[in-house]
Structures are given as structure tokens and as C-alpha cells.
Amino acid sequence: MLEFHTPSAEDKPLFEKKSKFLAYEYYFSYCMLWKDSIGITICKNDTALYIHIQEDDCFLLPIAEDLLKAMDELETYCKESGTRFQLECVPSKEALELQQKGYEIEHVRNLDDYIYESQKLIKLPGKHLQSKRNHVSQFERKYTYVVQPLTKELFPECMKMVSTTWLNGKEMNKEIKDELHAIQTAFDNWDLLGLVGILICVDHHLTAFTIGEVIDEKLAIVHFEKGDVSYSGIYSVVNQLFCSMYLSDVQYINRQEDVGVEGLRKAKLSYQPVMMEEKYRVRKP
Template structure:
């Protein structure tokens, strides 16, 4: 029987026990990410035969399960049977699984063959970049970003601060509130702001890294990310005041150089189908787009 519990900060150690070394190629399974978006996605979890089951409810998708975590080859099919039964009783579930990576999809293909239905979740593909390229900004494709970075550096009296003491945290929160006040109102942005308020006080507990940028002693932007394993870092939050020309290019490069230089790849998450965001992410010349899938399983 599945008994789901809303995700809380205190669940960090439990998730760490099951996820251990982060073996995923996408950002979705990061505890920091799940905690950041727990209200928007109504993130809940349950334990089923010592396997971690995460359930989310998302706009356009309804309720979905993520990949079960901690399963074995001997119990995976039984676990999935339980999830299928749960889906049958919940009309809000159009898909059984979301955020499925190719490795798990291949495992499902071997188990279910033609009974497996799967669809590329294109607007949610993750943009993956080489850290060295984001730091050096070499080559024709990155020439504009390098020019923007150089303009910022040469035009503004600036400094960098860790997001760690109360003064910087409060500056970031005030900046975030003002940034969001200038955006079209919607539930997702409301939840993102609340998520920032929650994580920024707990970066040390959440494996988070935070950097704030000041221009003439006034906060001009901030970013929050994390290193999930020896090969990959994730950028979760990036906000800047565009009155300062080149602010985003400066935040992007500087955070990579000062905080993430020891990892090979940086995951800058998806474009959620927004054309302007897609253009901005493509402009940094990703090495690949990490695919994610929506999955259903037909019963014999």
C-alpha cells in the first residue's frame, strides 16, 4: 500500500540514502530541485518495499511518478505493478512516469516490449554544457557572450559575494521580490519565489552554492546551483537586473569559474517550451540536450 508524504527539508538524509552518488544525467532528481519546486509540483514520496517512490503533479501532465529509486532487477516489475494499480484509481494520471532518462527507458523496454508507450518530452530536455567552454567563452558561437561579459566587467564597479551571511541573503530576497514583481503574475512564479525563500536560508543543508553580484554596492543579481557528482553541476536559479548590460553573461561565466570549475559539465535545465529561453540557452552552445520521456505501460 502506498502512503505518500509531502516533501520536507528534514527528508534530505532519507533521499541522500537512496540516491547516494548522483547517477542521473538530468537535474530532476536533485533533492534541492525537488525541495525548491515542492509546492508548484506538489512533491510527495512514499517507500514501497524499500524503494523510494516520488510523485509530482504538474501543469499539463497531471500526476506522475518519477523513476523508482533503489529498485533491483528482481523487484522492479512488482513495484511498477503497484504503481499501475495506483494510476487506475487516480483519474488525474494521464501518464505513469515522467522525467524518465534513456537508461531507465531501455530497462522498461526490455521488461514490457510493445506494451510500453513513451514520448519525448521535448520542451523539458536538459541543456548540458562543457564547463571549460562556459569559462573561456572561446569560438565564434560564444563571441557575443564574451563581448557581453567584457562589457559588464569594463563598465561597472562590481564585486562578488557568497550567499552565506544574513546581509547577502536579505539582499537576494529583496532583489528576488522586486524581480518577480515585474513579471506577469502566475502560480509557477509565485511558487518559485517561495522556493527561493526556503532554500536560500538552507543552502548548507541542501548542498547548494550561491553567488551574489553587486554593482556600486547595490545587488544586481544572484545565482544558486550545486555540484551533484564529480562530473556535473546544476544551475537552479539565475536572476539579474538587465539595466546592467551583460549581467547574465557575467553571472554565468563567473559562477562557473569560481564555483564549478572542477566539474566537466554544467546542466542549465530546460527551456519549458519558451522560445526566448530556448534561444538564450542555445546561444551558449550546449554540448547536448539530455532527453526525458513520458511513459505509459499497457497491461496484457
Template sequence: MNFKKLDIEDRDIFQKFLGQYEFGTYEYSFLTLYFWRKMLNVEYALIDDALIVKKYEEQKGSYFMQPIGYKEESLMKIIEKLRQIKASDASFKNLFRDIELPFLYKLMDLYKDDVCFCEDINNFDYIYNASDLITLKGKKFHRKRNHYNQFVGNYSYEIKDISEPGVINDCIDFAQYWYENRQEDDIQLEYELEGIKEVLPKYQFFGIQCMAVYVGGKIVGFTVGEKINKDMAIIHVEKGDFNYNGVYAFINKTFAEKYLSDVKYINRQEDLGHKGLRKAKMSYNPVKLERKFIVDIKGHSTLHGDIPLSKTNTYN
């Protein structure tokens, strides 16, 4: 089976299979896959009229995402072909990652007790009510309101859309500045910077919303989002200058208010197990955490200590 490296001209193929985007996580967005394609070595193939996405990471090895656009009667045949590929390729550690709960149930219906799975807790998506991020009402958002008001009260700011002259270059320059002044050494940030440089000039092609914030004519932050369907938007990038108190609270609220007020939910992605990021994401009071699973089928499993399945979205 020949897999093709993902490139920009493949968008139409993916959009055909993704349709109205019925996934609960941000993983299956074409923009997500394209943005991170180099870090994750994203490839795809068509198998029995289904779109199959394969990734490779050094620590996780190769793995498949769940098949996209498959016919129910073909699912087991597709999975058996994927198992054969895994069996013949030593780079695979697990058969599936980025698996959402409904597809896990389908696998359990097909393979019963032969399904081995565990929650990929560091990769749960944080889902927020858009109205909460816009209004910041109530005691639980008291600190966020204070941070937002600090920025509004202390700085003479200006908001610009990505379509305005010079904003794309300003955002890219700021991302470079942010990267060079980061506190941690993380290879993922290098790929993120490369992704920003690639997708912002093509914002119309990707359907990106982007807002930049200026103080005294100088850019101090920007954010990039995508309305993935009528109910959900994804925040792909958010950068701010910590020298300006409250800048992140301002960006978060203002972008939701001006660009995302017509969606119900905002997906702000995962925390990757970073304690600081987890604390920051929890501080905005998510309404749920969209679970993802690592899955194998017995005979080719590397999972141990599988946990019982629960139908509730919980987080410990």
C-alpha cells in the same frame, strides 16, 4: 499505499537512495524536489525497498518519476504496483514522467511493445561543458564575450559569497524585486520566489553555492548552484537586473569560473517551451540536451502517436 509529502527532514532518506547521483537530468536532486515540492505536490513512499516519488500538476495530473534505488529483480513487481495505484486513482494521466533514456530501455526490455512513450521535448535539460562557459573561447561565443566585457568595462562591481554578512537577505530582496518587475504573469515564478526564500537561509544544509554581484553597493544579480556529483553541477536560480548591460553573461561566466571549475558539465535545466528562454539557452552552445520521456504501459495508456526511439541526443 500511503505517500508522504516531501519535507526537509526527508533529505537523509533521499540521499541514501540517490547515492552518488547517477541521473543525467536535474529532476532527481533532493534540492530540486524540495525547491518545487509545493508547485509539484511532491510525495514519496518506499515500495519493495525502492524510493518512489509521485508528483501532481493541474495540467499533467498525477504521475510517478522512475523508481530510485530499486533491485533489478524487483523492478517489474514495483511497476505493477504503480500501475495498480494509477488504475485506482483518476488523477493520473500518465504512469511516468521525467523518465531518462536508460530507464526507458529497461521498461522496453520488460514490457516490449506494450511500452508507449513520447519525448517531453520542452523539458529536455541543457547540458554545457563547464570549460566552455568559463573561457567563452571561439567564434560561437563572440557575442557572449562582448556582453561579459561590456559589464566588466562599464561597471565597478563586487562579488560576494552567500556566506558573507547580509548576502542572503540581499538575494531574497532582489528576487522579490525581480519578481515584482517581471514582464510575464507566470505562477511558476511565484513558487520560485517562495523556494528562494526557503532554501537560501539553509544554504549550508543543502550544500548550495551562491554568488551575488553588486554595483555601487547595490545588488544587481545572483545565482544559485549545486555540485550534484564529481562531474555535474546544476544551476537552480539565476537572476539579474537588465538595467545593467551584460549582467547575465557576467554572472554565468564568473560563477562557473569561481565555483564550478572542477566539474565537467553544467546543467542549466529546461526551457519549458518558452521561445525566448530556448533561444537564450541555445546561445550558450550546449554540448547535449538530456532527453526526458513520458511513458505509459498498454492497458493504462493515454499517449497517442508514439514516436520511434533513438539512442542519440538530438534536438530539432
């Protein structure tokens, strides 16, 4: 019988620090940042690393060399324990492999990750990104600002900013509470998770910050990006500057999904992703 537990610092070696997947859910940082909010538990044995999400009562794709063996083991566990057998956020390559083996798959568009080329986010080339270049230019002309690395002594100021300025006018629902908790968890585990970030101050006023992670030379993940929208162009600027400062040697940047929010989808598409990391739901027929 598989035995699941809440992930902790001691579990970091169980996760490979290389980009086997483009989907961000398959890295140690995801499990640590969101474990409290959505009830993530993990189990590692000789077959695979299994990840369960209590909130959605589902598993992620087992991280295994022998995927079919891991799926058989997971099915057996579900039958014996009375747990629902359903996988979410399964990348397209593995989903299609499982479909060939008789599993039922369903594309979940709202969970697809947006993948960008780092150099395009830095240089913003071509007519399709002209508006982004304009936003940056207008911001630079209009404001006197300072950019600096996000360091530990600045964490409280970032939490204050995100809990007041960024939150202003927003409904304090579960999603926002969960995100605020995840940001605080990022600050509390900064070195453990190997995070990097920047912040922008305009006239000594904190206007934006970004938190990200470099997996390897192929992949980086942007975990959080918060800005004061009263400063026109702030998101275009913090996006470009963070990529320029920390991600210029990385091939791809994962900026996560849009969860079906129309405005967020429009914004992410406007940056011309080089690809979408499609995600699937997998069940037994």
C-alpha cells in the same frame, strides 16, 4: 499499498548524493524546493523510491535497482488506489528500456535539460561563444563591480531584489509565485541542501545572484539565476563567474529546461550545450 508523504529534512538520506541521473528532478533538492508549489510526495520501500507530482498527476521514474519490479509495484498501486499511471521526465536511457518492455513513450522536448561542460562555460572558447566573451568584456569595461559568495546575511537583499527589480514589468502569475517561493525555500534550507551561490554588486547595487548545487565531480545543477537586465551583459557575467568560482572541478552543469519559452530556448542554445538530457512521458499502451 504504497504510502506517500511530503518530503522533509529527515528524507535526505533516501536520496543518493551521486549523479545516477543527469536530470535534476531526481535529487533531494528538487523535491524540497518545489514540494509546496506542485505537490510533491514521496514513498520509499525496499523496492524503490517513488516520487509523485500532484499538479500534473504523474510520477517520476522510480529510483530502483530493479526498475521493472518497481514499475510493476507502481502499476499495482495505481490500480488499487485509482491513481493515474503516468510517468513524466523519464530520462531517455530508461525510457528506451521501458519501451522495449512494452511501455508507450513520448518525447517531451520542452522538458529536456540543457547540459554543458563546465570548462566551456568558464573559458567560453571558439567562435560560437564569441558573443558571450564580448558581453563579459563589455561589462568589465563599463562597470565597477564586486563579486562575493552568497551568504546567509545577504538572503534578504536577494529576495528584495528578485521581488522588485527582477519582477518589474512581469505578470505575477502562478509560475512566478512558485519560483519566488522556491527561492525563499532555498534560502531557508541552505545548509540542508548544500547550496552555493554568488552575487554581483555594481556600485553597491545588487545586480545578480546565482544559486546552485554540486552533486559530485560529474554533475552540478544551477537552480536559480536572477539579474538586473538594465546592466548589459549581466547574465553572461554571473554565469561565467559562478562556474569559475564553484564548478570548475565538475564535468557537467545542468541548467534545466526551457519549458517551451522561445527566448529562454534561444538563450540556452546560444551557450552550446554539450548534450540534451531528453525526457519522456511513459504510459501503458
